[in-house]
Amino acid sequence: MCIGTPRRSDSAISVRSLHSESNMSLRSTFSLHEEEEEPEPLVFAEQPSVKLCCQLCCSVFKDPVITTCGHTFCRRCALTSEKCPVDNAKLTVVVNNIAVAEQIGELFIHCKYGCRPAASSKPAAFEVDPRGCPFTIKLSVRKDHESSCDYRPVRCPNNPSCPPLLKMNLEAHLKECEHIKCPHSKYGCTFIGNQDTYETHLEMCKFEGLKEFLQQTDDRFHEMQVAMAQKDQEIAFLRSMLGKLSEKIDQLEKNLELKFDVLDENQSKLSEDLMEFRRDASMLNVRMGPWVLFWPGAVKGSAGEGWCVLLFSVWDTCTTYKCQKTLEGHDGIVLALCIQGNKLYSGSADCTIIVWDIQNLQKVNTIRAHDNPVCTLVSSHNMLFSGSLKAIKVWDIVGTELKLKKELTGLNHWVRALVASQNYLYSGSYQTIKIWDIRNLECVHVLQTSGGSVYSIAVTNHHIVCGTYENLIHVWDIETKEQVRTLTGHVGTVYALAVISTPDQTKVFSASYDRSLRVWSMDNMICTQTLLRHQGSVTALAVSRGRLFSGAVDSTVKVWTC
Numbered sequence: 001m002c003i004g005t006p007r008r009s010d011s012a013i014s015v016r017s018l019h020s021e022s023n024m025s026l027r028s029t030f031s032l033h034e035e036e037e038e039p040e041p042l043v044f045a046e047q048p049s050v051k052l053c054c055q056l057c058c059s060v061f062k063d064p065v066i067t068t069c070g071h072t073f074c075r076r077c078a079l080t081s082e083k084c085p086v087d088n089a090k091l092t093v094v095v096n097n098i099a100v101a102e103q104i105g106e107l108f109i110h111c112k113y114g115c116r117p118a119a120s121s122k123p124a125a126f127e128v129d130p131r132g133c134p135f136t137i138k139l140s141v142r143k144d145h146e147s148s149c150d151y152r153p154v155r156c157p158n159n160p161s162c163p164p165l166l167k168m169n170l171e172a173h174l175k176e177c178e179h180i181k182c183p184h185s186k187y188g189c190t191f192i193g194n195q196d197t198y199e200t201h202l203e204m205c206k207f208e209g210l211k212e213f214l215q216q217t218d219d220r221f222h223e224m225q226v227a228m229a230q231k232d233q234e235i236a237f238l239r240s241m242l243g244k245l246s247e248k249i250d251q252l253e254k255n256l257e258l259k260f261d262v263l264d265e266n267q268s269k270l271s272e273d274l275m276e277f278r279r280d281a282s283m284l285n286v287r288m289g290p291w292v293l294f295w296p297g298a299v300k301g302s303a304g305e306g307w308c309v310l311l312f313s314v315w316d317t318c319t320t321y322k323c324q325k326t327l328e329g330h331d332g333i334v335l336a337l338c339i340q341g342n343k344l345y346s347g348s349a350d351c352t353i354i355v356w357d358i359q360n361l362q363k364v365n366t367i368r369a370h371d372n373p374v375c376t377l378v379s380s381h382n383m384l385f386s387g388s389l390k391a392i393k394v395w396d397i398v399g400t401e402l403k404l405k406k407e408l409t410g411l412n413h414w415v416r417a418l419v420a421s422q423n424y425l426y427s428g429s430y431q432t433i434k435i436w437d438i439r440n441l442e443c444v445h446v447l448q449t450s451g452g453s454v455y456s457i458a459v460t461n462h463h464i465v466c467g468t469y470e471n472l473i474h475v476w477d478i479e480t481k482e483q484v485r486t487l488t489g490h491v492g493t494v495y496a497l498a499v500i501s502t503p504d505q506t507k508v509f510s511a512s513y514d515r516s517l518r519v520w521s522m523d524n525m526i527c528t529q530t531l532l533r534h535q536g537s538v539t540a541l542a543v544s545r546g547r548l549f550s551g552a553v554d555s556t557v558k559v560w561t562c
Contacts, residue, residue: 040112041110041112041115041116041117041126042060042109042112042126043109043110043115043126043127043128044060044107044108044109044110045107045108045109045110045136046107046108048060048104048107052100052103052104052107054072054073054074054077055071055073055085055086056073056074056077056078056081056085057074057077059074060104060107061073061074061097061100061101061104062074062075062076063075063076063096063101064096064097064100064101064104065078065093065094065095065096065097066093066094066095066096066097067084067089067091067092067093067094068089068090068091068092068094069084069086069087069089069091071084071086071087072097072100073091075093078091078093079091079093104139105138105139105140106138106139106140107138107139108136108137108138108139109136109137109138109139109142110128110133110135110136111132111133111135111136111137111142111145111146111149111151112142112146113132113133113146113149113151113152113153114128114129114132114133114134114135114151115127115128115129115132116128116129116132132151133149133150133151135149149167150166150167150168151166151167151168152166152167153165153166153167154166154167154170156170156173156174156177156179157174158174158177158179158180158181159177159179161179162177162179174195175195176194176195177194177195178192178193178194179192180192180193180194180195180198182198182201182202182205182207184205184207184208184211184214187207187214188207189205189206189207191205325361327346327356327361327363329354329363329366330346330348330349330350330352330354331348331350332348332349332350332351332373333348333349333373334346334347334348334349335347335348335349335373335374335375335376336348336374336375336376336377336386337377338377338378338379338384339358339379340379340382340384340397342357342358342359343355343356343357343358343364343397343400344356344357344358345377345379345384346377347369347373347374347375347376347377347386348373348374349373349374350373351368351369351370351371351372351373351374351388352366352367352368352369352374353366353367353369353374353377353384353386353402354366354367355367355400355402357400364400365400365401365402367395367402369386369388369393369395369402370386370388370389370391370393371388371389372388372389373388373389374386374387374388375387375388375414375415375416376415376416376417376418377418378418378419378420378425379397379420380420380425380438381420381438381439382396382397383395383396383397383405383438384397384402385418385420385425386418387414387415387416387417387418387427388414388415389413389414389415390409390411390412390413390414390415390429391407391408391409391411391415392407392408392411392415392418392425392427392436393406393407393408394406394407394408394441405441406441408427408436408441408443410434410443411427411429411432411434412429412430412432413429413430413453414429414430414453415427415428415429416428416429416453416454416455416456417454417455417456417457417466418457419457419458419459420438421459423437423438423439424436424437424438424444425438426457426459426464427457428453428454428455428456428457428466429453429454430452430453430454431448431449431450431451431452431453431454431468432446432447432448432449432454433446433447433449433454433457433464433466434446434447435447445481447464447476447481447483449466449468449474450468450470450472450474451468451469451470451471451472451474452468452469452470453468453469454466454467454468455467455468455469455493455494455495455496456494456495456496456497456510456511457497458497458498458499458508459478459499460478460499460501460506460508460522461478461501461506462477462478462479462506462522463475463476463477463478463484463522464476464477464478464481465497465499465508466497467493467494467495467496467497467510467512468493468494469493470493471488471490471491471492471493471494471512471514472486472487472488472494473486473487473488473490473494473497473510473520474486474487475487475522475525484525485525487510487520487525487527489518489527489530490510490512490513490514490516490518491512491514492512492513492514492515492537493512493513494510494511494512495511495512495513495537495538495539495540496510496511496538496539496540496541497509497510497511497541498511498541498542498543498548499543500543500546500548505521505522505523506521506522506523507519507520507521507522507528508520508522509541509543509548511538511539511540511541511550511552512537512538513537513538514537515532515534515535515536515537515538515552516530516531516532516534516538517530517531517532517534517538517541517548517550517560518530518531519531531550531560533558534550534552534553534554534556534558535552535554535556536552536553536554536555537552537553538550538551538552539551539552539553540552546561547559547560547561548560548561
C-alpha cells in the first residue's frame with residue numbers, strides 16, 4: 001500500500017521524496033535558494049515511528065535540527081517556517097540533531113530499483129515493484145547498494161541507440177550486440193560488428209600491432225597535458241606577479257619624481273646660498289690659505305725612504321690635492337710624524353729624529369734619539385715624546401733643538417703607540433697601557449690588556465681605546481679605568497685609531513692589516529660602517545677639518561668625508 005505519510009498498519013510505507021543520501025548527511029550550512037533535486041523513491045520496509053516525523057511537513061525528518069524552542073524539525077522546514085506548531089515560538093536553528101539523524105539512518109527501505117510510482121494521485125508517492133530489486137537496505141547505506149545494484153538501468157557502451165538494459169543483462173547483451181567498435185577507433189579504425197567478428201578483426205587490425213606504441217603515445221600526450229597545465233598555472237602566477245611588480249614600479253617612479261623635485265629645489269637653494277657666499281667672500285676679501293699634511297711614505301708619488309708632502313690649497317669652494325715636495329734625510333723607513341708649532345718631527349728606523357721647518361720645508365736638525373728604531377712620536381706641553389724598544393724619551397723643545405729631559409722606563413716591549421691628552425700621556429707596549437702624568441712624568445696607572453702588543457691608542461672624552469696585534473680593540477672608562485668592552489670585527493692587527501667628536505656623538509675610526517677601516521659609535525659600541533677602498537694594509541690615520549685621511553701599504557692616502 002502506498003501512502004504519503006507513515007501509518008503503523010502498513011508493512012511498506014512510502015513518503016514524500018527525500019533528498020539523496022548526500023542531503024541526508026549532517027550539514028552545517030543550508031541555502032534557501034538551493035534548487036530542489038529530482039525526487040527519489042523512498043519506501044520504508046516497516047512503518048517509521050511518528051517520533052521520527054517532522055510536524056511541519058509530516059514526513060520523515062530530512063536533515064533534522066533542534067530549534068530554540070527545543071523541538072526537532074527538518075532544516076528546510078525550520079528555515080522556511082516562522083513559528084513552531086507546538087508552542088507558537090519563533091523558529092531559530094540551534095544545532096543538528098545527530099541522534100535523530102542516526103536513528104533515521106538505521107531504518108530499512110526498499111532499493112529504489114525495486115520501487116515504482118504509485119497509482120495514487122498523491123505527488124511523489126511510490127510503491128514496491130514486484131519485478132524490481134527485492135533487497136531492503138539501511139537508509140544510511142542506500143547509495144552504496146544502488147550504485148552496484150543488478151536492477152540498475154544502464155546503456156550499451158557500444159551504441160546509445162540500443163534499448164535500455166538492466167545491469168544484470170549487460171554482459172549477455174554485449175555478446176550479441178552488433179555495434180561493438182574496435183578499441184582503436186579513436187585512432188581511425190572504422191570496424192563495427194558483433195563479438196565473433198570483433199575477435200577476428202583484432203587479429204587483422206593494423207592498429208593492434210601498434211598497441212604498445214599508441215599507448216605510450218597516449219601516456220606521453222597525457223604527461224604533456226599535465227605539464228602544460230602546470231605551465232599555465234606558472235604563467236598565470238607570473239602574470240599576477242608582473243602586475244604587482246608593475247604597480248610597485250609605478251609607485252617607485254612616483255616617489256622618485258617627488259624626490260627629484262625635492263632635490264631640484266634643494267639644489268636651487270644651494271646654488272643661491274653658494275652665490276651669496278661668493279659675493280660675501282668677495283666683499284670681505286677673504287681668502288683661505290694653503291695648509292700642509294705630512295705623511296710617511298703612503299702617498300702616490302713617494303719614493304723610497306723619504307717624505308711626501310700633500311698640499312691642500314683651498315680657494316673659494318675648490319680643493320686640490322697634489323704632491324708639493326719630497327723630503328729626504330732619513331736612512332731608514334719613516335715610522336712616525338708629529339707637528340709642534342711650525343716644526344715637523346719625523347722618527348725613523350734609523351734611530352733618529354729629524355726636525356723640519358714647515359715654512360720652507362727644509363731640514364734644520366738631526367738627533368740621534370734611540371739605540372733602536374723610533375716607532376712613535378707625540379708632543380704636548382712644549383715637550384716631544386718618542387717611543388722605542390722598552391723606552392720613552394722626553395725632550396724639551398728649544399727652538400730647533402731637542403734637549404733630553406728624562407727617559408721613562410719600566411716598559412716591557414716595543415712602545416708603538418703614544419697619545420697625549422690634557423695632562424696625561426698614554427703609552428702602549430706588550431699587553432699593557434701605562435698612563436703618565438705629564439706634569440711630573442710619573443706613571444699613575446697601568447691598564448692590562450689582551451691580544452698581544454698595543455699598536456694604537458685613542459682617547460675620547462669618556463673612553464680610552466687601544467688596538468692590538470691580535471685584531472682586538474679594547475675600551476676602558478676614562479674615569480674608573482674599568483674595561484667596558486672589547487670590540488671585534490677586524491681580522492688583522494689594528495695599526496691606527498682616530499677620533500672625531502661632535503656635540504651629538506663620538507666616532508672612533510680603526511685601521512687594520514685586513515685593508516679595512518671600521519667606524520665605531522662610542523654611544524653603543526657597535527660598528528656602524530666598514531670602509532674597503534685600499535689595496536693593502538691600512539697603517540696610518542689622521543683627522544683634520546672634518547676629514548679622515550688613511551694611509552696604506554698600497555702607497556696611497558685616501559681622503560674620507562666624515
